[in-house]
Amino acid sequence: MRAMKVKRRLGILSALLVLPSLGVAQVGAPQVKRETYKRAVIDSAGRLAITASNGRTIIVPKQGEQSSFGDPIVSPAQTAVGAQANFPNCCTSYDIPLQLVVYAHGKIHRFTGIDLPIFEWQFADGGTRVAFGQEPVHFGCSIHYELRDIQSERRIASADIPEPCGQDSDPTIPAIPRWVAALRSARRH
Helix, strand or coil: CHHHHHHHHHHHHHHHHHHHHHCCCCCCCCCCCCCCEEEEEECCCCCEEEEECCCCEEEECCCCCCCEECCCEECCCCCEEEEEEEECCCCCCCCEEEEEEEEECCEEEEECCCCCCEEEEEEEHHHCEEEEEECCCCCCCEEEEEEEECCCCCEEEEEEEECCECCECCCCCCCCCHHHHHHHHHHHC
């Protein structure tokens, strides 16, 4: 009988020792604090330079043919920093923003959507997601919008909203999702 009790206690102790390796939260275990960012600028080399709250500098380099970054924005919760990535374009006299670059939780995320220029964007849900609008450089008849989770890069939602163009100066506008309305409202301010 005593041997069974000892065996059962050893089994319970073994299970408790295995819990951390299974990723099970322990009561009273310290929580990992997410890194936060206090500012971001474009440095003299044209890279995105982020200052973390602890004073550490994080450099996000340009990639491939990228010519520059747009003005960086720190998310409302200060857990992410984003900027448009500009690239040369054969058919314009200016570079165009073909990517949205977001740095969050130690990782660089590059969003391209449907490979059209990303002319407008903002953080959503406190900085855990980004919403952006894409359209051709000239003469687009609609704007493609996407809402994406930053960490997983997964597309949460998308919407194509008609815009006045050509002879159709008053297109039928479908119901606009709230996240698109928030992005469009920010564009007007």
